Amino acid sequence: MDQKNSKKPIYSRFSQQELPAWKPILSPGWAIASFITIGAVFIPIGFLAWSASDAVVEIVDRYDEACVPDDYSANPESFIQNPHIKKTCIRSLKVPKKLVAPIFVYYQLENFYQNHHEDNKPIVPCGLIAWSLFNDTYKLSTKGGKQKISIHKKDISWKSDREAKFGSNVYPKNFQKHGLRGGATLDHTIPLSEQEDLIVWMRTAALPKFRKLYGKITETDIEAHDTINVEIENNYNTYKFGGRKTLVLSTTTWVGGKNDFLGMAYICVGGISLFVAINFILLYVFRPRRLGDPSYLSWNRHPIN
Numbered sequence: 268m269d270q271k272n273s274k275k276p277i278y279s280r281f282s283q284q285e286l287p288a289w290k291p292i293l294s295p296g297w298a299i300a301s302f303i304t305i306g307a308v309f310i311p312i313g314f315l316a317w318s319a320s321d322a323v324v325e326i327v328d329r330y331d332e333a334c335v336p337d338d339y340s341a342n343p344e345s346f347i348q349n350p351h352i353k354k355t356c357i358r359s360l361k362v363p364k365k366l367v368a369p370i371f372v373y374y375q376l377e378n379f380y381q382n383h384h385e386d387n388k389p390i391v392p393c394g395l396i397a398w399s400l401f402n403d404t405y406k407l408s409t410k411g412g413k414q415k416i417s418i419h420k421k422d423i424s425w426k427s428d429r430e431a432k433f434g435s436n437v438y439p440k441n442f443q444k445h446g447l448r449g450g451a452t453l454d455h456t457i458p459l460s461e462q463e464d465l466i467v468w469m470r471t472a473a474l475p476k477f478r479k480l481y482g483k484i485t486e487t488d489i490e491a492h493d494t495i496n497v498e499i500e501n502n503y504n505t506y507k508f509g510g511r512k513t514l515v516l517s518t519t520t521w522v523g524g525k526n527d528f529l530g531m532a533y534i535c536v537g538g539i540s541l542f543v544a545i546n547f548i549l550l551y552v553f554r555p556r557r558l559g560d561p562s563y564l565s566w567n568r569h570p571i572n
Contacts, residue, residue, distance in 0.1 A: 295551035302544035309537030317530030319520040324364045326495075327375075330356065331512040334501040343506040354502055358514070360495040366518055370484040372418055374401060375513040376505065377476045391440040392459065392469070398443070400468050402451030405481065405514060406498040409489065416489075418482035424466035433459040433466055450503060478515060 280286050291297065332343075334356035339346035346352060381396060407416040439453040439462075453462055460466075467479050489495065497514065505512055517524050 295547055299544050299547045299551075302540040302547065306537040306541035306544065309533045309540065313530045313533030313535075313537060315530075316522050316533060317527060319522045320525050320527050320530055322520050323525040324362075324366050324518045325525050326360050326362065326366075326516040327513060328358055328360055328497070328515075329511060329513040330358055330499055330501070331505055331510070333358070334499060335506075344504065347501070347504045347506055354500055356499040356501050358497040358499060360497060360516070362489050362491055362493045362495060365491045366489040366516065368485055368488055369519070370487075370489065371517050371519065371524070372405065372407075372481045372484065373478040373515040373517065374403060374405075374481050375476070375478045375515055376401075377511040377513070378508065379472075379477075379505065379510045380475050381471045381477070389440060390442060391437060392442065392453075392465065396469060396471060397465065398449035400450040400453075400465060401479070402500075402502045403512065404500040404502075407484075408496045408498075409493050411494075412496050416484055416487050416495075419485055420463055420482050422463075423480045423482060424463040425470065428466050428470065429460050429463070432469075433462075435460040 332340075334354075335343040335346055347354070381399075405418065407418065408414055409416065435458050437459045438457070439455045439459065442455075443449060443452045451464065453465060464481075472479075495516070499514070501512075503512065522529060
């Protein structure tokens with residue numbers, strides 16, 4: 268029979284599983300060496316990551332309660348929903364260490380679950396997440412308000428989101444035009460791919476406590492012991508559901524922002540590996556068992572009469 272017309276597969280060592288193979292035998296020596304190697308590599312990396320995280324300068328200021336006048340402290344929702352009351356709030360932040368640019372400005376929400384279309388009119392963008400767009404604003408300055416600090420909004424979102432998820436020829440339409448208003452409005456003359464506050468907000472958080480990038484300070488270093496004056500427009504209603512709002516200023520290192528968990532995780536894994544290696548040494552080096560000795564597998568080592 269012609270081999271071209273045959274239905275049998277063409278012979279190959281791969282299809283017949285005849286390629287050379289190697290199966291490691293995890294002897295006590297191999298196990299001890301492996302655990303010691305893991306510990307020797309992970310522990311230094313953990314300390315380096317922990318040190319880098321400790322070098323991050325972070326200023327955290329919760330302002331939702333402080334930015335409500337005393338007259339409305341018992342019912343803050345009535346304050347935030349009243350359009351005739353000015354919502355401007357001034358906060359002063361002390362700088363513990365020098366903040367070297369780039370400085371990242373975040374807003375942090377807690378007890379907020381970022382997880383719904385209306386009438387028969389097309390709404391762009393649509394859904395409850397877009398409708399609830401965060402709309403507090405921040406203006407920063409130093410030297411008693413004389414030196415303004417510019418917060419840049421460009422490239423605060425993921426490049427893949429700007430280029431693939433949000434159209435450069437799609438514009439907001441009928442957004443926040445109804446009686447029931449949500450958060451921020453959008454400029455209908457700017458395509459969605461350039462409205463980066465929206466793009467950042469639409470990357471949904473998995474947990475009820477999260478941070479989102481508001482902007483970047485790229486041109487100004489802030490010296491230690493300076494006072495940053497923050498002018499906040501306190502517009503976003505987190506009072507209805509007991510949410511919390513926080514402003515965060517942070518520098519970065521090679522591990523990113525402040526993240527002690529990463530270093531601790533490496534140190535813990537490395538420490539556990541060394542602990543296991545020591546136990547293997549005590550069990551199999553100082554009290555070795557001959558390989559292939561079946562007596563240790565028997566519950567009753569005495570012969571049956």
